Amino acid sequence: MGKLLSLKLKIWRQRNNKEKGFFKTYHVNNISPNSSFLETLDFLNNQIICNEIKKESSPIAFDHDCREGICGMCSLYINGRPHGPDNLITTCQLHMRNFRDGETIYVEPWRAKPFPIIKDLIVDRSSFDRIMISGGYISVNTSGNPIDGNMIPISKDIADKAFDASICIGCGACVVACKNRSAMLFVSAKVSQFSLLPQGKIERKRRVLNMVNKMDEEGFGSCTNTKACEAECPKGISTEYISFMNKEYIRSFTI
């Protein structure tokens, strides 16, 4: 076990969507480098709650659930980077060994128009759900009698490629990493997964059109190929899927 850390945290506080937010400074001591970033926030919250008995302030609201990098519920810019300084992880997987003793850490909510702030560090990402509703599926009924799974052989390469797109956790890091606040990586991952697989090919045109239109309607920006999304995606989803989707999109008009 390494040396315990003392840190200064500057955390965004905002009561609700209407009031203005501000940074508030907190100090925490004796943080184990092996604890996770969210456990440090738990620790701070515990401190705040104990002080609040003396009426100081309310605990910091932040989203989280699985705490193992798969549900996509946690978010946060940490020192300006979505999911913090380490690569290929979510905030809940970030460990304090990535920080130096005495460091000041800035913690902010996702900032993007289609993700309005609800409270403190919590934002509303239902725009992603609405994009999915517009076409992120294969229209097969679920309690039916489909053919045997092995009747549709799928080459390993294609299956793997579809899988690599499918692992998106819908956290929104791609959007908030992008200077245009584009959701292209998110949308392309879903479009690619289904368009690559034989089961999803039948609806490919309609799907890509609807999802891209919905994305625009929700107010996400357009892609200018800076690839910041790929760099910050906790699952390392490649921008190749964006190129793939662009082709799918054009194809939907032509053929």
Add this chain to the structure above:
Amino acid sequence: MFYLMSHNYLKLNSKIPQGSIKDKWENYKSTLKLVSPNNRSNIEIIVVGTGLSGGSACASLSELGYNVKAFCYQDSPRRAHSVAAQGGINASKNYKGDNDSVYQLFYDTIKGGDYRSREANVYRLSEISSNIIDQCVAQGVPFARDYAGYLETRSFGGTKVSRTFYAKGQTGQQLLLSCYSAMSRQIGKGRIKMYNRHEMLDLVVIEGVARGIIARNLISGEIERHAAHAVIIASGGYGNVFFLSTNAMGSNASAIWKVHNKGGFFANPCFTQIHPTCIPLQGDYQSKLTLMSESLRNDGRIWVPKKLEDAFLIRKETKKPEEINDEDRDFYLERRYPSFGNLVPRDVASRAAKERCDKGFGIENNETKEGVFLDFSSAIYKYGQEKANEIGIKKYNDIDIVNLGEKIMESKYGNLFHMYEKITNKNPYKTPMKIYPAVHYTMGGLWVDYNLMSSIPGCYVIGEANFSDHGANRLGASALMQGLADGYFILPYTIPDYLSRYVKDPKKISITHEEFEKSEINVKNRIKKFFVNKGKIPVDFFHKKLGSIMWEYVGMSRNHVKLSKAIKKIQELRNNFWENVFVPGKIEDGLNYELEKAGRVADFLELGELMAMDALQRKESCGSHFREEYQTEEGETLRDDVNYKYVSVWEKEENKSISDEIMHKENLNFTFVKVQSRSYK
């Protein structure tokens, strides 16, 4: 009183159909009443939970034309904790030709559950399993494939065949996202109304049948009333009673506990699965434990040092595990259970790890010293050699082989190894993983009949929230199977039989009905209590305390004294909680995580007591339930089939305390498998 007993005895009718086990489900389906398509849109169904079970139920029922209202506490249905399932999903497809069959899967599951589950339910599950894979493929789940393009499988514990389908270490995510896609399609059509960030806080029962719920909007704080013709509970497991578990932070027992309080029977509450391969506890700051999938036991060998001094040096970090020779390693599972080796069922593997650590062979450098190695070096070498042969390298050295082997491991378990490294800062390709058992799954849950209906008519329970299929121990990769079986293929057949009563007169219930009023007042009063309380202690304190009581006294190894102590301690803690808990903020503030946690912990504090009571009455050892008084000379579980071959079914009467709950017995009849002692030796 007598009337009450016999009346409840009727409620305990499991409705298992007559006939040969092979024909039960098929024949039964033909007897079930139907609701015609044009009548379905007049019928409303509430589904609490959007994991694999709830999500699949929502999709199927709305496609059939029913009006569905779905609830989850996360910000999107896609985040239900099913998303975290790693290893895979079982199906008896026999694609590998290793003599798998519906019967074999059925038999393995019954035996795995230590003969404490219902034959008919398990057989049906096993029959449906193959359909689930086909369904998921059709929906675009990118399961692992071999080079010819066919579906790949791997092995899980407690079986001798390879029947587990998977998508790397993210099977749950892929299955859940396909449910979510199917749901999205129906949300778009307006057939599902989705209530994200809502928590169910009560079940509304009118004239003896379930007619709605009370839910709290977690953003605005408003208490809402929702009415329906039937309510489906799919709220997952209650492992978080132990505070530390592999469950999500928000996983809770509140939905099922409210149903229990309204008269729903609770079955086998003490059957808790402790999973052998989780990352050991690091410190008291820790908020949860992380699973390392059982699939790793396909390729990992579990061991501790043979010599106490080696264990000591490893804990001190002055010796590395790599420096210990094979002959000085104790591969204790291979030693004790040669026929299943590292792939024994979870309860067996967990107890064996505890046995070694209790004897002082633990290797973790923490307070408890509890930890064992999960070592991949042999597998890496074996795969490397195979690959080298395959690509025809003639002269290869060990480094090349290891490099090739590591690539193969990466393709199989890449995300798990990555997760491990991020948490522990150790590279599992180079040094063995350290692992230890942790609370993972609850086999117990609300009692349901063959139709998956609870003892309250109109209230159905599916997925981990019910008790039905896994007996005293669940085999790996069978929870995903059960969740999807319940939601895609069972409920859509059984629920119309109940709903058909509303066809002639869909009489919608008004939310102004007095029972709604009453429920709402109760919910509000309880919330108010938290705020007027002038306590000084945060909720987490109580939750951690409860967790440590549960782990110590109602955990992997139980006895009469410990359990009696646990009951007392939990009661005391509960009183302390209600006197001293502090919830910050104001009622009218809306979003308040501390308030949410307080409500959940209050329910855990009740359920925990029932779990201990259940463990106390079951004077035998079976599956996950290990009573120290009842073991063989070799330290294995000792079942008592004469006296305990039953499901314990608990009934809570209104306004009575938990210690006054009445226990009913549902006797288990085994007519198709021979009840034997469970051996994996």
